[in-house]
Amino acid sequence: MAKYLAQIIVMGAQVVGRAFARALQQEYAASQAAARARSRPGQQSAAASSITGMTLQEAQQILNISKLSPEEIQKNYEHLFKVNDKSVGGSFYLQSKVVRAKERLDEELSIQSQDQEQQTGKNTQT
Template sequence: MAKYLAQIIVLGGQAIGRAFAKALKQEIAASQEAARRGGGGQQGEKRAEANARTGMTLEEAKQILNLDDLNDLERIVKNYEHLFSVNEKSKGGSFYLQSKVFRAKERIDQELKHQMDAARSKQNVTR
């Protein structure tokens, strides 16, 4: 009986160890990808932070809202409102999809705010 219990404990420990190692590798790869897309340095850190906060990358958010250009604010709002509306539960939509649309808009809003802050900082430096 003790032999079987010891085997169960060892096998369980190995499974947990493998799962932890896999999660760690994924986190490192995601951090490196976020830094690469953000250009590294402070900008990459801010993008990685925004990705972590909303749970999605800027590219994923643009795909969800069907956007190519973040400078077209009217289209951002139009696409968001349409997708949010058609996914309302009362209209037979999906709360999950609606929440993804909301998170995508939130991620894009954070990126636009970051761009505005960077532009202001640049103006202050040139003065």
Template sequence: MAKYLIQVIVAGTQVVGRAFVRALKQEYTASQQAAQRAGGGKQGARKAAADTSLGMTLQEAKQILNVSDLGDVKTINEKYQHLFDVNDKTKGGSFYLQSKVVRAKERIEMDVKQTLDNKEKKSEAKKEET
């Protein structure tokens, strides 16, 4: 009887161990794929920090404000102002949606600022090389 009990325990432990190893491998590959999508390295870390600080990705922010070109600041401001005014609580709008619009604009502004900073650093590096 004890022999069968030990065999059941060993078999169960082997099954659980294999499942655990398989889950670890899947998690590792998923994290590697996520790092590649985010850009990896410093760029990926910056994107992840921006996403977590404002709670929204750049793609979500672009969808909320319905913009595709981040270089067109005038259009971004016009769409932001329109959505902000439409969702004003005193006009029967939603404070939740209004706050999403504000966060979307902040997220886009953060990305534009980072892009400009990167361009400045590259131009300074080129000046130093010459």
């Protein structure tokens, strides 16, 4: 009886060990894929979303922006920031969401300008 119990324990440990090793391999592969995605120029937007914790679409909805124009972003940001000021009865939480949305949109604008500079640099070299 003890022999069978020992065999069951050994087999259970092997199964758990293999599952743990497989999980580690999958996690390593996923982290490598994420690193490759962040290094590609077109994927910088996805990296910015993961860093700021807010997607581009969410930021556009918060600031009520349909297309990325710095003037419209600044105008809507200033209005929503003033409206949600705590001294006039607004919400600090909403005000912070407005700030984060503006930061995310500003990051996207800088990514787009970098991409345009790279494209113009490539075009002038050819």
